[in-house]
Amino acid sequence: MLQERIGLESRARKNFHVGLARHQDEVREAQRLRWKIFAEEMGARLDTPEPGLDIDMYDAHCEHLLVRDGDSGEVVGTYRILSPAAAKRLGSYYSEGEFDLTRLQHLRGRMVELGRSCVHPDHRGGGVITLLWAGLAEYMIKGGHEYLIGCASIGMADGGHNAAGIWHATRERHLAPIEWRVFPRCPLPLESLDSTAAPILPPLVKGYLRAGAYVCGEPAWDPDFNTADLPILLPLKNLNPIYARHFLKPA
Numbered sequence: 001m002l003q004e005r006i007g008l009e010s011r012a013r014k015n016f017h018v019g020l021a022r023h024q025d026e027v028r029e030a031q032r033l034r035w036k037i038f039a040e041e042m043g044a045r046l047d048t049p050e051p052g053l054d055i056d057m058y059d060a061h062c063e064h065l066l067v068r069d070g071d072s073g074e075v076v077g078t079y080r081i082l083s084p085a086a087a088k089r090l091g092s093y094y095s096e097g098e099f100d101l102t103r104l105q106h107l108r109g110r111m112v113e114l115g116r117s118c119v120h121p122d123h124r125g126g127g128v129i130t131l132l133w134a135g136l137a138e139y140m141i142k143g144g145h146e147y148l149i150g151c152a153s154i155g156m157a158d159g160g161h162n163a164a165g166i167w168h169a170t171r172e173r174h175l176a177p178i179e180w181r182v183f184p185r186c187p188l189p190l191e192s193l194d195s196t197a198a199p200i201l202p203p204l205v206k207g208y209l210r211a212g213a214y215v216c217g218e219p220a221w222d223p224d225f226n227t228a229d230l231p232i233l234l235p236l237k238n239l240n241p242i243y244a245r246h247f248l249k250p251a
Contacts, residue, residue, distance in 0.1 A: 015070035016127060018135040020063050030064045030078040030116075031055055037118040042155070044225040054116070058094050061086045062115075065135045067128045077128035079136060080116040083143065084109050095151050098220040099182040099231050107147050112140065114150035117204060129207065133243075146236050151229035152205045154219065163228030164190050165199030167219055170230070176214035182231045184220035205230065212238040 021027045034054035038044040048055045059080070067077035087093050093101065093113045104111065114136070119128045140148070154163040167190065201209075209215075213234035220229045 016067050016076070016123075016131055017070055018065065018067045018131040020135075020139070021066055026066060026075075027059065027064050028053060029075040030066055030080075031059065033075050033078055033120060034116055034118055036120075038116075038225065041121065042225065042227075046224070058082065058090070058115075061090055063139075065132060065139070067119075067131045067135075069123070074120070076120040076123045077132050078116065078118060079114055079132050081136070081139060082113040082115070084111055084145065087111075087113065093149065095149060095229075095231065098151060098186070098222065098229055099184055099217070101149075101182050103179055103181055104149070104216075104233070110144075110146040111149055112143070112145045112147070114148055117150075124203075129203070133207075140236060148213075148232075148234040148236070150232050151220075151222075152202070152208055152232050153222070153225065153227040153229050154202055154205065156221075156226050156228055159193070160188055160221070160228055161194045161197065162199055163188060163219055163230075164193035164195035165197055166201055166205065167215075167228075167230065168195045169199050170205075170209065170215045174209055174213070174215045176216045176233055180214065180216055180233055182216045184218055184231075186221050186223070188219045188221045188228045190218065208232050208234065210240060211243045212240045214238075 021030060031053040035046065035048075035052055038054055039046050046054050061082065063081045063083070065079040065081060066075050068074065069076050082093060087108065094115050095101065095113060117132070136148075139145075154166055156163060167188075211234060213232045216231040216233050220231075222229050
């Protein structure tokens with residue numbers, strides 16, 4: 001179900017180009033980058049049929065947004081996108097393995113799920129993420145989708161204390177309305193963690209919150225990735241005007 005490349009080459013920065021994977025070889029490039037980041041850099045335990053590639057059952061049903069370095073030809077950033085139609089065929093979103101999404105049931109026909117976001121360590125200065133967001137914005141506009149959902153992962157090298165601090169800090173200003181709350185299946189044990197220190201927000205979490213996203217509930221613990229996953233929901237109508245002017249331009 002791979003679509004044609006999004007026409008965003010005119011928005012390239014530093015000879016980076018963004019588009020949807022057009023064939024399986026490009027999907028494998030994304031899976032190879034994901035392995036490098038998640039398995040080699042983060043130490044995640046990935047259940048994959050092919051070592052060296054991060055492959056799961058959702059990949060074949062998703063579209064894969066890629067940023068490619070035009071000089072080296074290397075894929076340096078990726079996002080995995082699960083459309084409402086694909087989620088319906090599958091019977092679930094990936095995040096339903098971590099959260100009870102019952103209260104979002106009425107949004108399913110208009111809700112895109114993001115996942116497996118990663119950027120090559122040599123290209124984390126912001127330009128690659130900017131292009132991924134631009135590509136995603138065009139995908140949403142072309143598809144007529146209204147909501148983005150996903151999990152913002154927080155590393156737990158400190159045992160989860162920073163993740164607890166992030167939850168307590170973000171719920172004060174960014175907690176979703178009660179009708180959009182979700183519930184972790186494997187909750188982070190917040191009561192046993194020290195959340196008094198000033199939290200350090202990962203760039204992806206910062207980006208979602210600045211864009212206007214809600215935090216939909218307490219974080220879940222993902223033992224395979226050893227991360228605390230914060231459930232995020234971004235209604236496009238809530239998109240920060242600065243982001244909207246930059247990304248939501250007519251194609």
